[in-house]
Amino acid sequence: MKKQHLAALQKVYLCLIFSFLYVPIAVMMVFSFNESKSRTLFTGFTLKWYKSLLHNEMILEALWLSLVVAFLAATVATILGVMASIGISGMKKRTQGVINTVSYLPVVNPEIITGVSLMMLFVVYVNVAHWLNSNPEVPGFLKFLPENIFGFGTLLIAHITFCVPYVIFNVAPKLRRMDVRMYEAALDLGCNPRQAFFKVVLPELMPAILSAFLISLTYSIDDFIISYFSCGTLQTLPIAIYSMTRKKVSPEINALSTIMFVAILCIILVSNALESRSYRKKRVKE
Amino acid sequence: MKKVISLLLTLVLAAGSLALPTFAAEDKIQVNEDISVSADYDWTRFKGQNVSLNIYNWGLYISDGSDESVDVISAFEELTGIKVNYTTFDTNESMYAKLKSGGASYDVIFPSDYMLGKMANEGMLLPLNKENIPNLAGISELYLDKEYDPGNVYSVPYMWCMVGITYNKDMVDEADLEQGWNLLWDPRYTGQILQFNNSRDCFAMALKTLGRSMNPTSTQDIDDALVKLQEQKPLVQAYVMDEVFDKMEGGEAALAPYYTGDGLTMIAENPSLGMFLPEEGTLQCVDAMCIPASSQNQEAAEMFINYMCEVDVALQNALFVQYTSPVEAVRELLPAELRDSELMYPDPALIERSEYPSVISDELNSAMDMAWSQMKSFDDTGNQWLVPVFLLVAIAMTVFNVWRRRARKKRRQMY
Amino acid sequence: MIKNRKLAAPYLVWMVVFILVPLAIVTYFAFTDKAGNFTLENLMIIGQYSTVFVRSLLLAAEATVICLVLSFPVSYFLSRQRAAKQKIFLMLVMLPMWMNFLLRTYAWMSLLENNGIINRILGFFGIGPFQMIYTSGAVVLGMVYNFLPYMILPLYTAMTKIDNSVIEAAQDLGAGMFKTLTKVLIPLSAPGIATGITMVFVPSVSTFIISRMLGGGSNMLIGDLIELQFLGNSYNYNLGSALSLVLMVIVLLCMSFTNGFDDEDMEGVV
Numbered sequence: 001m002k003k004q005h006l007a008a009l010q011k012v013y014l015c016l017i018f019s020f021l022y023v024p025i026a027v028m029m030v031f032s033f034n035e036s037k038s039r040t041l042f043t044g045f046t047l048k049w050y051k052s053l054l055h056n057e058m059i060l061e062a063l064w065l066s067l068v069v070a071f072l073a074a075t076v077a078t079i080l081g082v083m084a085s086i087g088i089s090g091m092k093k094r095t096q097g098v099i100n101t102v103s104y105l106p107v108v109n110p111e112i113i114t115g116v117s118l119m120m121l122f123v124v125y126v127n128v129a130h131w132l133n134s135n136p137e138v139p140g141f142l143k144f145l146p147e148n149i150f151g152f153g154t155l156l157i158a159h160i161t162f163c164v165p166y167v168i169f170n171v172a173p174k175l176r177r178m179d180v181r182m183y184e185a186a187l188d189l190g191c192n193p194r195q196a197f198f199k200v201v202l203p204e205l206m207p208a209i210l211s212a213f214l215i216s217l218t219y220s221i222d223d224f225i226i227s228y229f230s231c232g233t234l235q236t237l238p239i240a241i242y243s244m245t246r247k248k249v250s251p252e253i254n255a256l257s258t259i260m261f262v263a264i265l266c267i268i269l270v271s272n273a274l275e276s277r278s279y280r281k282k283r284v285k286e
Numbered sequence: 287m288k289k290v291i292s293l294l295l296t297l298v299l300a301a302g303s304l305a306l307p308t309f310a311a312e313d314k315i316q317v318n319e320d321i322s323v324s325a326d327y328d329w330t331r332f333k334g335q336n337v338s339l340n341i342y343n344w345g346l347y348i349s350d351g352s353d354e355s356v357d358v359i360s361a362f363e364e365l366t367g368i369k370v371n372y373t374t375f376d377t378n379e380s381m382y383a384k385l386k387s388g389g390a391s392y393d394v395i396f397p398s399d400y401m402l403g404k405m406a407n408e409g410m411l412l413p414l415n416k417e418n419i420p421n422l423a424g425i426s427e428l429y430l431d432k433e434y435d436p437g438n439v440y441s442v443p444y445m446w447c448m449v450g451i452t453y454n455k456d457m458v459d460e461a462d463l464e465q466g467w468n469l470l471w472d473p474r475y476t477g478q479i480l481q482f483n484n485s486r487d488c489f490a491m492a493l494k495t496l497g498r499s500m501n502p503t504s505t506q507d508i509d510d511a512l513v514k515l516q517e518q519k520p521l522v523q524a525y526v527m528d529e530v531f532d533k534m535e536g537g538e539a540a541l542a543p544y545y546t547g548d549g550l551t552m553i554a555e556n557p558s559l560g561m562f563l564p565e566e567g568t569l570q571c572v573d574a575m576c577i578p579a580s581s582q583n584q585e586a587a588e589m590f591i592n593y594m595c596e597v598d599v600a601l602q603n604a605l606f607v608q609y610t611s612p613v614e615a616v617r618e619l620l621p622a623e624l625r626d627s628e629l630m631y632p633d634p635a636l637i638e639r640s641e642y643p644s645v646i647s648d649e650l651n652s653a654m655d656m657a658w659s660q661m662k663s664f665d666d667t668g669n670q671w672l673v674p675v676f677l678l679v680a681i682a683m684t685v686f687n688v689w690r691r692r693a694r695k696k697r698r699q700m701y
Numbered sequence: 702m703i704k705n706r707k708l709a710a711p712y713l714v715w716m717v718v719f720i721l722v723p724l725a726i727v728t729y730f731a732f733t734d735k736a737g738n739f740t741l742e743n744l745m746i747i748g749q750y751s752t753v754f755v756r757s758l759l760l761a762a763e764a765t766v767i768c769l770v771l772s773f774p775v776s777y778f779l780s781r782q783r784a785a786k787q788k789i790f791l792m793l794v795m796l797p798m799w800m801n802f803l804l805r806t807y808a809w810m811s812l813l814e815n816n817g818i819i820n821r822i823l824g825f826f827g828i829g830p831f832q833m834i835y836t837s838g839a840v841v842l843g844m845v846y847n848f849l850p851y852m853i854l855p856l857y858t859a860m861t862k863i864d865n866s867v868i869e870a871a872q873d874l875g876a877g878m879f880k881t882l883t884k885v886l887i888p889l890s891a892p893g894i895a896t897g898i899t900m901v902f903v904p905s906v907s908t909f910i911i912s913r914m915l916g917g918g919s920n921m922l923i924g925d926l927i928e929l930q931f932l933g934n935s936y937n938y939n940l941g942s943a944l945s946l947v948l949m950v951i952v953l954l955c956m957s958f959t960n961g962f963d964d965e966d967m968e969g970v971v
Contacts, residue, residue: 087709
């Protein structure tokens, strides 16, 4: 009897928490179809905000930039991170500890500090470049540093910087747990170290690398604070959203949220379905 | 000839969006149905050269095609073949910080009067080559050659406005409007006042209620104004900039000082709103177009500035942002309710009593910034109990930690 | 295995240039004035902003405690479900996290406003309206909403490791619900609690958007103050750097505290 009560209580509680998590999102979705601009009174159904969103060049450009930056940053970060993991694994425990601690800094530090510190680095660079370029005493061959660096480059650097640690923390443990004998067997069977790496080690690490890549991709697309300090004149999607929330708010923003939510839901459902299918296949094989 | 054209244009406008006249006067190039620009200017000299301009303007401050307006930027791109990268800021100070840090390189920026003067003094702006901006001739003298930029070396005025107080007629007793600026200190409106989220305007208002010039002249002024603003803080619902549109239109607050042009926009959206200009005088402001020293495309930037001063373009912008356009010919083309609006073209006597924000010394500026941060972080209510509670939490955490360690020790002993 | 240390070289260079040097620059600016002379003034000025610091810490602590209290049962219930159900519930917890936090916070604005949805519903029953937005409560709510999954997930991970038989054993031995909770559940999920606390506290204490969107600019937090120095009204890199430095120290201190008992508990559990 008491157990039943508990079970009911448990259900009610979970319901409450999940409605807390989802009600705001549901409200946004509902109001994305609202005829008028009011955010609180539903006056009629329309799709016009979706239409105007698709014609909003600022948003589309920002989305494109976000995707490009995320893809490049995730790729570079993954390569850099995998190389680093392999290199670090061959080092002494102590050195490993030091490197890991430093790599951990961008993860534990508040984002705003990573953002601000990178911005300061770029600002100092700009000042140095300006001084070099404008000082008549500096020999001409030193006047090659570009001054207007804020923009795509800085954005990319910032994103790579905060992505690499996630790659390392994903790949390094896998590498540590990997069976060394596999690699040695490959060498014994006539592979050179390079072949052994690409044919044996890399495939073994692939799931970890892939998930590191995906994590980097999502962090990069989602990042606002660090980009905010290093974007120059560019606008990534989160920055565009921020500038939208600071103005007269248009229901387009609701439409955008709805599209993003549905897109994410689809991605997750599809990836889950694929996962469980391959899982089932594996079981069948066994 | 010009008059004829403007007459024609008025007719076209009056006819609304009817079938368009395919003709354009001989000395005009028609870009689209609403915009024609003068033909004796070489608009196409950058075509095909892959030039792009970074424009940094206030949010909601150009006719950008939203709400069925005319998109003047894409018309410019079409006309000149120059790509425009348009981004926005929401306070003069954040714009200044971004430029000063070298954090971005822009080609055209839209600072207000006092900020423009400060930036010019600091060598952050390029002197304009006026040969590339022939439309400067169309700007009314009322807005030229002001203290912040004598002779308009660095700037061409884009929009003009005054600071007024928006109020919700359902929430504010109209008899109270007599109080002028003191209305914003009236405790009956506690929690219903929205205040500027920028130091300059806030301090100007506070100084006015103290009966002084709206521009601080000494640190004493700043200290006194700070007291006044701290006094006001409990009455203020929030410090906002462009969020004010949503808040006032949605009836979230009763009073909000803001710029006249934006006031007109809000009134158009929600008729129960009104705006008044306090009789004792107020601030008048110019937002002007300038070229930062770091610009790589001065000539193209000047072309953009010239384009913005085209009568048609200025008209569309004025219709969209509802600020007063310094382009003289615009007034006649506006619909009657705007042409005769007290808010768009206020009483000259009131303008006479009003001040431009002046360029103030660095020392006063930093004193004001300091006072501003202090005011914002000053908390009347929470001050006393915040610290003890924090201490309690810290102690609780320590006790928890100690207790846990003991519990574990016990557990170990049991094994 | 593959002893090729050279592979790490590009990353090491990257790490030094883009992680260590920037932090060194921040430290340098924190201890210098505009002309580049050594000074402690920046750090001393911060004393004037102690209310901001205290408010940030306090609101973040409130949010963390609320998150902990709310998540503990959720994680427990989830960890006791069947595996397939667990997966679905986990997805439901993570899903909102995938949406940009600006949009999530923005959603709350229309709920909390004076004429917002909550007040309209309350008004329907003749209650209110209440001033909810632009209060410190709204800021805490925003933090809780945004960071709740960060608490649920580590707690859940820790609790899945607790075997049902352990709980049953405790009950068989006569422990009541409260005893089971304090003697078994909490100690065994302590690593999760520690991780959760850091994962909620750190972003809460340094946020600057939530306070601006829901706090109305008068509930300034450290994050706002820092942003103000770099990209906002004040434009004072030196003060901004000093503030960042202090924030960093606070966070690292918290980390060492929670990590401290993280390690200890790890040995107990593993």
